[in-house]
Amino acid sequence: xxxxxxxVVIHHRYxxxxxxxxxxxxVDTDREPPVVVTxxxxxxxxxxxxxx
Numbered sequence: 345x346x347x348x349x350x351x352v353v354i355h356h357r358y359x360x361x362x363x364x365x366x367x368x369x370x371v372d373t374d375r376e377p378p379v380v381v382t383x384x385x386x387x388x389x390x391x392x393x394x395x396x
């Protein structure tokens with residue numbers, strides 16, 4: 345999911361026990377090699393999850 349020119353967010357849903365989480369990874373793709381800017385886990389899946 346593009347955020348701005350040169351930056352994308354990669355989402356991954358996963359489960360630990362009974363709880364479901366969303367892993368969000370922000371990557372600068374305009375660099376060589378691409379650079380991971382931020383990674384975090386959230387349980388607010390509905391707030392961030394969008395299907396393309």
